[in-house]
Amino acid sequence: MTELTYSERRVATLAACGHSNRAIAMRLHITVSTVEQHLTRVYRKLAVASRAELKGHSALV
Secondary structure (H helix, E strand, O other): OHHHHHHHHHHHHHHOOOOOOHHHHHHHHHHHHHHHHHHHHHHHHHHHOOOOHHOHHHOOO
């Protein structure tokens, strides 16, 4: 498994906590598109299909 980057981990953690893409973007001062790109890579790296699967994933603990 490929490790997540610091930015990917930050975005994934907020997504797993239930924040919307827009809320994540505002909180991290990045664009919604960047959030979407990070989540796409996170899903692929962790082999998950949704935010629900992120919650409690060992890579985010």
